[in-house]
Amino acid sequence: MSEDHHHPLPTTPVEDRVAVLEALLIEKGILEPAAMDRVIEHYEHEVGPLNGAKVVARAWVDPAYRARLLADGTAAIAELGFGGPEGDHMVVVENTPEVHNVVVCTLCSCYPWPVLGLPPTWYKSPPYRSRMVREPRVVLREMGCALPEDVEIRVWDSSAEVRYLVLPMRPEGTEGAPEESLAGLVTRDAMIGVARL
Amino acid sequence: MKPSQVHDAGFAEPSLPRSNGALVFEAPWQGRALAMAVLVVERTGRQWDDFRRELIAAIADDVDRPYWESWVVALDRFIDDVGLLR
DSSP states (O other), X not given: OOSOTTOOOOOOHHHHHHHHHHHHXXXXXXXXXXXXXXXXXXXXXXXXXXXXXXXXXXXXXXXXXXXXXXXXXXXXXXXXTOOSTTOSSEEEEEXXXXXXXXXXXXXXXXXXXXXXXXXXXXGGSHHHHHHHHHOXXXXXXXXXXXXXXXXXXXXXXXXXXXXXXXXXXXXTTOTTOOXXXXXXXXXXXXXXXXXXX | OOHHXXXXXXXXXXXXXXXXXXXXXXXXXXXXXXXXXXXXXXXXXXXXHHHHHHHHHHHHHOTXXXXXXXXXXXXXXXXXXXXXXX
């Protein structure tokens, strides 16, 4: 191989700043490398959309759980063991044949970490944040989620006070399917509301 | 070509974790910036909303700045506000 396969990329100023901050905080005894690694590992591997998918699948098979979830999202999600930073004040909004819900955070990147993991890049982008509020039907169509004109679209702006999770409609033909396989059908994008199942 | 397209084309480091096919972090420093914010909030007894306010302000300062760079600006200010490195 003539090209340098592992040619190191030059570091950027922001990358350098992160390294400096980390070194200073470690030197001051405020954090230690093992704790850093534990947090990163947690967000890379332990929290993610699978948690939210379990919540959705439970709501599909258990009407009492669904009612609790819609009444108090935070408490019902905690029943399944999910909670933590960005997981307070959860409100679950339910899709129906008449109403489609979609979530955005116009100010920053509020997003329900415990059930969806960290937000995807497009969720944090200025165009998504501004356009989803202004022209949701157009943006949804561009994202591959074209909705019939008679379906009402409700856009929910996540904030410090409230973080939203969309409860998608259960796909037809899944009657009698076990909860675990139902969870496998639920995607992150469906729980943000930019896709339908 | 944007980084995301590079990853989609299959050139990403295989070790980078993905969530539903999307990269969790585009570069390791982003994960470290996230972890630092989580830990600093936790260990100073502050609320996550305190950090979020800095993040909202940093994003509003420069809407075209890449997201994780605004995150680091917010982290810098938060650490300064709390007086951790003084």
